[in-house]
Amino acid sequence: MASALRTASRAGLSLPRSSARPCSRTAPIALRRHYASAAPATGERSYFPHEPTGPVIKTSIPGPESVKAIERLSKVFDTRSLNMMTNYQRSYGNYIADLDGNVLLDVYAQIASIPVGYNNPSLLLAATSPEMASALINRPALGNFPQHDWADILETGILKVAPNGLNQVFTGQSGSDANELAYKAAFMWKRQQERGGAHVEFTDAEISSSMTNQKPGSPELSILSFKSAFHGRLFGSLSTTRSKPIHKLDIPAFDWPQAPFPACSYPLDQYAAENAAEEQRCLDETERLIKEWHNPPAAIVIEPIQSEGGDNHASPNFFRGLRELTKKHNVLFIVDEVQTGVGATGKFWAHEHWGLTTPPDIVTFSKKAQTAGYYYGNNDLRPNRPYRQFNTWMGDPARAILFRAIIQEVERLNLVENTAITGRYLYNGLERLAQQYPGEIKNLRGKGQGTFIAWDSPRRDEVLKKAKGVGVNIGGSGEAAVRLRPMLIFRKHHADILLDNLEKIFKS
CATH class of the missing domain: 3.40.640.10 (Type I PLP-dependent aspartate aminotransferase-like (Major domain))
Structure with missing residues (x-):
């Protein structure tokens, strides 16, 4: 147990004391090395101390390593609905990584299904507990x-x-x-x-x-x-x-x-x-x-x-x-x-x-x-x-x-309230963008509904594709909607990154 806590401490991960159980060392250390400088410029505290400061784009998406992996997978598994080939060992907090060194702000959370961040240390402790091991091998x-x-x-x-x-x-x-x-x-x-x-x-x-x-x-x-x-x-x-x-x-x-x-x-x-x-x-x-x-x-x-x-x-x-x-x-x-x-x-x-x-x-x-x-x-x-x-x-x-x-x-991080607060901030920012670019954001909706926000885009599919190029993973729904589904750990400085990159897309 002591060695596990030392590992987490070296990785800069905040662990609840009540959850102190053995955990995997490999992922936190690798992430610590990869994302060692992640204090937001706004001064707002991130829930993941060593989260990236922003997206990193090194290649087109998919890049060459991802293309090779997709080609291999497609021989044994249907990949026609694939969004991106993900490297989960390098994904962290609000950021999803691929095999080519690209790191994207994930405001889609897979399909609205990742709650508290990639490689969350508290979940890692639960996943490596004897209780979990028993449930897995004796299902x-x-x-x-x-x-x-x-x-x-x-x-x-x-x-x-x-x-x-x-x-x-x-x-x-x-x-x-x-x-x-x-x-x-x-x-x-x-x-x-x-x-x-x-x-x-x-x-x-x-x-x-x-x-x-x-x-x-x-x-x-x-x-x-x-x-x-x-x-x-x-x-x-x-x-x-x-x-x-x-x-x-x-x-x-x-x-x-x-x-x-x-x-x-x-x-x-x-x-x-x-x-x-x-x-x-x-x-x-x-x-x-x-x-x-x-x-x-x-x-x-x-x-x-x-x-x-x-x-x-x-x-x-x-x-x-x-x-x-x-x-x-x-x-x-x-x-x-x-x-x-x-x-x-x-x-x-x-x-x-x-x-x-x-x-x-x-x-x-x-x-x-x-x-x-x-x-x-x-x-x-x-x-x-x-x-x-x-x-x-x-x-x-x-x-x-x-x-x-x-x-x-x-409960520990009061994430439902965080989502309500961040959602209001994000919605206000999108309202400002809608006034600047009325042809890009139509029927903005989700006011007062946390980060469950969407709008209609006359070039929706192009927006989603260009978003990846500027380091943001966004989803769509229906015929024309762009939908936001960030994780509960999404904060105002993440919203600023999203809003800045959306403006780049709208200007293009």
């Missing part, structure tokens, strides 16, 4: 053989940050999986209600017809989702995904309804009356579908901010209206926080911005949590028999341990 089939401390891992981690009113969790493998499991829970809940309660036995007709995919065993029910939504690429989640045809082509889909998501004008507060009318139109159509769709919805599922579909926002009033509709018509309200959760919007959960009087029935999560699953509070959402909501792994204790370390780091 339990949790439904049958849960490890003895599974309740402790959940209570000190995943459940510690559970949304208000939701005190139970079903863990899963990915965001798509989390949504699929939530849909299954909704269907079983609905049929249990219709049957008369958990104590009522299945009929012979239900049992036999389920084996031939016929009703009543396979009921004619649905999940209602929204235009431009993205909820995953598995069969059930894909049937609720409405963002891009390429996700859905050639895949059989369920006959489930699609409601309109409000096409709001931005900034939201400047078009309050127009947006309120649009949101009411969408609420009215949602209610009509709930009442009239031939396969009645057991639940509606919605993202607090539609991400893959173009970073589409709506006001808290719209979401409060949806909640009231679900209560009125006895359908579940599933909030998909796979991308919005874990602090990105300046709240730990984005739906906290809405001011709901009653919590959602289910909240799904993944990405920045580095694990997945869904929260719930109603005991009736537990299936009435074992093995109905089940698979071999039912989650992964190793990933739950990592999420616990992420939560500790978020």
Whole structure:
């Protein structure tokens, strides 16, 4: 333990005392040598003491070493969606590195999925602990053989940050999986209600017809989702995904309804009356579908901010209206926080911005949590028999341990508040750029939503490509949106680097 702490100290890494466990020496030392001069010019303290002072561009991207690595990989793995070939040993804090010595400020965080920085020392300690080693080499089939401390891992981690009113969790493998499991829970809940309660036995007709995919065993029910939504690429989640045809082509889909998501004008507060009318139109159509769709919805599922579909926002009033509709018509309200959760919007959960009087029935999560699953509070959402909501792994204790370390780091550094503060600063800077370059930044959105910010660009793909050339990794969404998804450790001096480089792109 002492040698591990000495190693971390030499690397300039700040470790929480409560987390002192053996850690790997190699990565911190290498990073210390590579990024030895990283005090921001603004004087603002970085969460990573030896983080780069800014991007480093040595070659085109991809450079020659990356090209060779990509060619090799493409022989055994499909690389057509590749963004960049990454050297994770050289990536650090907010900066992502490649094989050619290029170091980019990462404001995309993979796909909004890196929470507290590359090679975070606190996560390194958790990853090299005996507890993690046991979880990895003895990975339990949790439904049958849960490890003895599974309740402790959940209570000190995943459940510690559970949304208000939701005190139970079903863990899963990915965001798509989390949504699929939530849909299954909704269907079983609905049929249990219709049957008369958990104590009522299945009929012979239900049992036999389920084996031939016929009703009543396979009921004619649905999940209602929204235009431009993205909820995953598995069969059930894909049937609720409405963002891009390429996700859905050639895949059989369920006959489930699609409601309109409000096409709001931005900034939201400047078009309050127009947006309120649009949101009411969408609420009215949602209610009509709930009442009239031939396969009645057991639940509606919605993202607090539609991400893959173009970073589409709506006001808290719209979401409060949806909640009231679900209560009125006895359908579940599933909030998909796979991308919005874990602090990105300046709240730990984005739906906290809405001011709901009653919590959602289910909240799904993944990405920045580095694990997945869904929260719930109603005991009736537990299936009435074992093995109905089940698979071999039912989650992964190793990933739950990592999420616990992420939560500790978020709390230790007060990163949700940091994201809210940095987000306001970044949004104000983008507003100034929008005034200077109105043809480059259109429909700026995300005010008051932390760093969950986006705008429309008439030359979006060109902007994303040129961003790499000036040392910034940015993502897009929908047809024209540039979306920002920086990590929770993103600070004002990082925002300044981003804004300066965006201006270079706009001038070019």
